[in-house]
Amino acid sequence: MQSSETNVPSDALPNGPGAAALLSAGIGSCALAIIATATDRLPGLARWMAFYKPTGPLSGVTTSAILVWLIAWGMLELRWRNRKVRMNRIAIAALVLLLAGLLLTFPPLADAL
Secondary structure, three states: OOOOEEEOOOOOOOOHHHHHHHHHHHHHHHHHHHHHHHHHHHHHHHHHHHOHHHHOOOOOOOHHHHHHHHHHHHHHHHOOOOOOEEEEHHHHHHHHHHHHHHHHHOOOHHOOO
């Protein structure tokens, strides 16, 4: 299996930062759906996620998902900063994660889990 990253030739611009932003958006979207679904299913987690009482667990769900997104973006940015990566693979992975996040927040599917 080949790596999804290569060193950047001196005349090519690195696309790693853009790929990091794209993939981290997919990771953050999927994380939001997973955390929201878990919070709906586990009352103890819902109580723990209520960072701001008037909004309830939603405050913790969104804050946690934003932290996952920022951490993923930072780590990928550091790794791919000066690299040219295979954008096709990154885009497909980001799209799959985004679709998974969308499906997990769709009530009939989320209620079936």
